[in-house]
Amino acid sequence: MAANLSFLQFSPQILQTKDSRRKLSSAVKLKFSGSCVVSCSSSNNGRGGPKDDPVKDVERLLEEKRRAELSARIASGEFTVGKSSGGPEGYVKIPEARGDIRAISSEPFFIPLYELYLTYGGVFRLTFGPKGILAEILDFVMGKGLIPADGEIWRVRRRAIVPALHQKFVAAMFSLFGEATDRLCKKLDAAASDGEDVEMESLFSRLTLDVIGKAVFNYDFDSLNVDTGIVGAVYTVLREAEDRSVAPIPFWEIPIWKDISPKLKKVNAALKLINETLDNLIAVCKVEFIHVLYISCFTCFLYLHAIVMKMVDEEELQFHEEYMNEQDPSILHFLLASGDDVSSKQLRDDLMTMLIAGHETSAAVLTWTFYLLAKEPSVMAKLQNEVDSVLGDRFPTVEDMKKLKYTTRVINESLRLYPQPPVLIRRSLGDDVLGKYPIKRGEDIFISVWNLHRSPIHWEEADKFNPERWPLDGPNPNETNQNFSYLPFGGGPRKCIGDMFASYETVVAVAMLVRRFDFQMALGAPPVKMTTGATIHTTEGLKMTVTPRRRQPIIPTLDIPTVKVDSSVNVPKVETISGQKDEVSPALS
């Protein structure tokens, strides 16, 4: 089991080591398992709220005890083979942390790594731990999709897909975000009037599945309302991907087992259903596209001609937007319309990858945001104030995003405390140097975003949920303006392509939900503990009591605002959440 793995805790200086960056190849998302008391509720550090809350006190004491025990074990040398000094060719050898994987299997992997980070500093070698690279493990579901892909396939596919998430596409998604969240509000209304508590984590998972299904291939799972075979199949496959990533041996490859295991049979059937559905959607979209081309070929010729002329005259961004179809603004439609020359299998892999990448991540962000909000009533009150004054009773629009500043800061802060995924992985493509340490070709490097985001070196009161740490008049925090001490969507060439989409999706959902309801942890609900898959899950769900809000009546003002309409502008200008001008949102630059 012991694998020779390097564990890297990013510091801004290290990340900027160009040589290392160039040679690090992307792997896929890391998944581990385990559980522990949520550590952000562990200390007075960073907690506002009443100091005499007995529940918080107990949680804090338990967490302090757990940390003290772990620190004592680290101090006793249980994990240590002695700090190394002097490496080959005059380099300093990386400090080594040794131990037995079983010693840390009872809690999420990134928790002990945090203690080791405090002991050893930013970079150390881990001589025990899970296998790092999951490309083979996830092959059954993502194939050569954008996340596991590398080299030339990745380069070509990234270039084809990134333009699909252009500005007009994201603007077109607002009605989708609003309608899907409204369906969730109706469910919560029903639960509230029946006096029932609700398990929010699974509801968020359904909400984001509905959103991403429509956005990626214009398919309405409607998983908030119905449990069709396809929804069940998607969950079966997702759970299997998570199980495989933490399995001690690849049981799915054992010859006889893979033929007789009922679980694997179920997974294969689910996969078959999903693949057939996706193939169907691709085929239908292709036929519709050809049909439109055929019946209007003359118009089309003029149209294409006009587009080509526009290309000459206008920005590439506007060209990309021409491919968008108002009735079907999905990424699939865009890829076909843009003439993306790709096999159906590759297209399916990419769509499936985006479905997975955009589903669990957003659901996890919403889950932990509501967990944090329930624990900090003062933040919730401020948030509700902002939403009431900006939105009133209407659906959020793209123009509102600039005004919902505090709501955005709440999401920024939630992503700092609960980064999704908490650990990223790279594999070194060649011998290299990281900071002052030599790295060998083929070594796996874990980048603990969890450690980075909670590092006492980088953050004041690092464990505190404090959206105020991000000034409202400052830029939207991202990896570049935070000097790489904040990586909510990764960084560099493999940065998330859905950052703006996901940021707006979560802001809309939070705004619409807190406007309508108050959220409290349900009485007698199990303590919220963490476990890791690709993202951070709760072990037993997030059980909440949801109460419709009683709001002050809105008193009409006598000032009648004048609205200036500029008829030449079709699409409101959108500021990117990441504020970056690189290829992630080329349409915005």
Ligand code: HEM
């Ligand atoms: C709040 C939600 C989201 C979070 C926190 C998130 C986070 C991330 C992170 C940290 C990475 C970098 C992984 C690495 O460096 O190894 C990433 C990559 C990626 N994300 Fe997201 N993501 C989110 C939503 C989305 C959405 C909605 C989509 C699709 C529409 C998406 C598609 C992708 C893809 C395709 C990649 C791989 C990019 C590449 O390797 O070139 N993500 N995401």
